[in-house]
Amino acid sequence: MNKKAENIIVGISVGDLNGIGSEVILKTFEDSRMLELCTPVIFANAKILSFVKKSFTSTVQFHGVDKLDQVIPGKVNVYNLWKEGVDINLGTNDEKIGQYAIKSFVAATKALKEGEVDVLVTAPINKYNIQSEDFKFPGHTDYLDQELEGDALMMMVHDDLRVGLLTDHVPLNEVSSYLTEELIRRKINTICKSLIQDFSIVRPKIAVLGLNPHCGDGGVIGKEEDLVLKPVLKKIFDEGTMVFGPFPADGFFGSGQYEKYDAVVATYHDQGLVPFKTLSFGKGVNYTAGLNKVRTSPDHGTAYDIAGKDMADYNSFKEAVYLAIDVFRSRNQYEEISKKPLKIKEKQL
Incomplete structure (x- = not known):
């Protein structure tokens, strides 16, 4: 080009x-x-x-x-x-x-x-x-x-804040059924590749948010973290991708924890976009990564x-x-x- x-x-x-x-x-x-x-x-x-x-x-x-x-x-x-x-x-x-x-x-x-x-x-x-x-x-x-x-993925961007989504326009009561190992691997791979080629980040660090309150509290509030997210993220990390989590979503942004990572991955639409739009002050951008x-x-x-x-x-x-x-x-x-x-x-x- x-x-x-x-x-x-x-x-x-x-x-x-x-x-x-x-x-x-x-x-x-x-x-x-x-x-x-x-x-x-x-x-x-x-x-x-x-x-x-x-x-x-x-x-x-x-x-x-x-x-x-x-x-x-x-x-x-x-x-x-x-x-x-x-x-x-x-x-x-x-x-x-x-x-x-x-x-x-x-x-x-x-x-x-x-x-x-x-x-x-x-x-x-x-x-x-x-x-x-x-x-x-x-x-x-x-x-x-x-x-x-390619494989389209919605990523919201404002300066160094980047929020990607595992699921986007999916009804809330169906989100858990979408969270398979194949989907998580595919989306994490897309985000990692985009951070490298589109944002010039050599070794990106990616944080993933949990689906349930308090990441399920050991299965008391939900089991998706223990049964799906944690095992898949560990496999991906062991294979060489710097992916961390799942993290409880409620305090992740308010505590400034997001600043330690090159991208944050939310499990569903509003979990990622509500804090993003609050922090981006009307200057956020919707970027279609992966294409x-x-x-x-x-x-x-x-x-x-x-x-x-x-x-x-x-x-x-x-x-x-x-x-x-x-x-x-x-x-x-x-x-x-x-x-x-x-x-x-x-x-x-």
Whole structure:
């Protein structure tokens, strides 16, 4: 790949047009310094974004293109994915708008697969209104797992805080049935590999949280820790991966214990995301680890309640762009180092 930073093309799916996605995207690129780092390409329609732009204060200028080979480096590009007009009602849940969100996402993913963009940053969607006969996925991650090579894993990132999930969009009463040795091994391996190639951590240390209160209290409150987690984690550790736990989840973050590790693995969605969003102060990023391409997104939803009111905080989206660029660079560097033969000097006698 060997691209310079300023040539990195960031594909952006527009998300739910009735939400705050367009606002956080455009506000992110009001800072001209962002265009020194990358060239954004928004998969949507320039006329629609011009209309939405009137609902908030923005000075950003964008350039509409009808083909991806027309993208201008150093400019905010809008790829006109559709020509027809779309009824925008900011702050409302609309199935028709959901279909445009998916149209944008699917096209941006295709461009990512084919190398027309280098990384993908996705604006928030409504998981309910995107469902159709053609798209039956709970969200972005599940579709990307199907379309891209690898094993997708949700990892939340803010500075040195990284929280991965063993299970993500799974009902709470079904989590324990998912915690098999195969799943735990696969997810730990994905996280470890990502920390090495995506975050340039040579020997990562990974902490795993228990499922039950107090890690089951020796089986009194639950047996998953003793029967599954502890034996599997010991095997993985003995095989050379620096994995520790399981740790009781209730005091792990409040005590600052998480600072000792390069990543923390939660057994289920809210166990990891509640403390993460508390500590990340609105600047967290959702990173899809484990795939052969780079995808990030902000850690918030469509926020219908503030859409069109010029109140959206764009920092999480901006951090998502930064992280996509950083991971792209790290992977390139890792690939270059991996290709170089290891030279061992002969010991002089």
